[in-house]
Amino acid sequence: DVKVTQSSRYLVKRTGEKVFLECVQDMDHENMFWYRQDPGLGLRLIYFSYDVKMKEKGDIPEGYSVSREKKERFSLILESASTNQTSMYLCASSSLTVPGYGYTFGSGTRLTVV
Amino acid sequence: SQQGEEDPQALSIQEGENATMNCSYKTSINNLQWYRQNSGRGLVHLILIRSNEREKHSGRLRVTLDTSKKSSSLLITASRAADTASYFCATDSATGFQKLVFGTGTRLLVSP
Numbered sequence: 001d002v003k004v005t006q007s008s009r010y011l012v013k014r015t016g017e018k019v020f021l022e023c024v025q026d027m028d029h030e031n032m033f034w035y036r037q038d039p040g041l042g043l044r045l046i047y048f049s050y051d052v053k054m055k056e057k058g059d060i061p062e063g064y065s066v067s068r069e070k071k072e073r074f075s076l077i078l079e080s081a082s083t084n085q086t087s088m089y090l091c092a093s094s095s096l097t098v099p100g101y102g103y104t105f106g107s108g109t110r111l112t113v114v
Numbered sequence: 115s116q117q118g119e120e121d122p123q124a125l126s127i128q129e130g131e132n133a134t135m136n137c138s139y140k141t142s143i144n145n146l147q148w149y150r151q152n153s154g155r156g157l158v159h160l161i162l163i164r165s166n167e168r169e170k171h172s173g174r175l176r177v178t179l180d181t182s183k184k185s186s187s188l189l190i191t192a193s194r195a196a197d198t199a200s201y202f203c204a205t206d207s208a209t210g211f212q213k214l215v216f217g218t219g220t221r222l223l224v225s226p
Contacts, residue, residue, distance in 0.1 A: 004156075033213065042202070042218035043157075058213070090156055102147055102159030103204075103214060110154070 003027075006091050006106035013113050019078040021109050023091030030096035032074035033103070034058075034066065037088040049074055050096060081113045120203060124221040133190040135220040137203030138183075144206045146179055147214065148188050151200045160188075160201075193224045 007022035025032065031050050035043040035058075045058030047066040055066050063085060067075045074093075078085055088110050092103040121136045139146070145164045149157040163170045163179045163186065170177045176189040190197055200221050204214040 031213075035216075040218065043216040045213060045215070048213055088154075092157075102149075102162055103157070104159070105149075105156035107156045108154070 004091055004093055004104050004106040006089075006109050008109050009107060011109060011111045013078075013081050013111065015081060015083060015113055017078075017081045017113075019081050019111070019113075021076040021078075021089055021091075021111070023074045023076070023106055024072050025074075025093040025104070026072065027093060027095070027104065028071070029093035029104075030071070031094045032068065033092045033094075034064075034074065034076045035090045035092065036060070037090055037108075043090065046076065081111075083113050085111065086113045087111060120201070120217045120220045122220060123218070124223070126223045126225065127193055129193060129195055129224055129226050131193055131224075133193050133197070133222055133224070135188045135201055135203075135222070137186045137188070137217055139186075139203075139205045139217075140184065141205075141207060143181075146177075146186050147204045147206070148175075148177060148186075149202045149204060149216075151202065151219070153199075157202065190222075193222075195224050195226050198222060198224045 004025045013019050033048045034046040037043050044060050046064050049055045049068045065077045088108050090108050091106040094103045119138050147162045148160045151157045161172045163177050174191045179186045200219045202216050202219045204216045
């Protein structure tokens with residue numbers, strides 16, 4: 001069964017900490033995405049990547065960075081966590097060569113910053 | 115840049131009834147997709163309809179697309195309690211890189 005795996009389901013971090021959210025996919029997908037989901041706001045795109053070492057800003061990149069050193073792994077980094085980054089974070093992947101077949105999502109990481 | 119807007123925001127029905135959710139969007143698209151999210155989990159892809167298609171079926175799901183009105187509907191027939199979830203439409207812009215923009219979702223509650 002193909003999968004997108006996010007390393008943690010729940011995380012609690014302190015304000016100012018550097019936070020790493022890891023995402024790994026086993027489908028050899030070129031595209032990977034990080035979204036955050038907040039009540040009433042739906043899913044908002046933070047960053048995406050269409051190739052190793054490539055990254056593009058989404059709609060709300062401020063306060064975040066990403067790393068894609070290997071095709072299967074896409075990491076989201078909160079350089080200095082703040083309480084307004086408390087949210088559900090969703091990683092997804094999709095195929096560039098076979099577009100339009102939908103995204104595969106991970107189960108999400110619910111991050112609380114205190 | 116919120117593209118899709120679902121309507122209604124919440125829907126409550128009995129098992130066996132049909133559920134209809136609507137989605138409106140703003141710009142030209144390559145395709146429109148529907149996803150389901152069970153509480154606190156990731157999203158699951160349900161169905162994709164391309165901009166040159168008007169209707170598509172998958173099991174108990176029926177999706178329509180009207181590009182002139184920039185709208186889509188998702189019909190779930192003979193609903194079951196297990197269909198209780200949030201449903202999101204997502205659009206893939208006709209210009210630029212392939213990335214989906216999601217709506218805010220419809221919360222569906224199916225009671226036994």
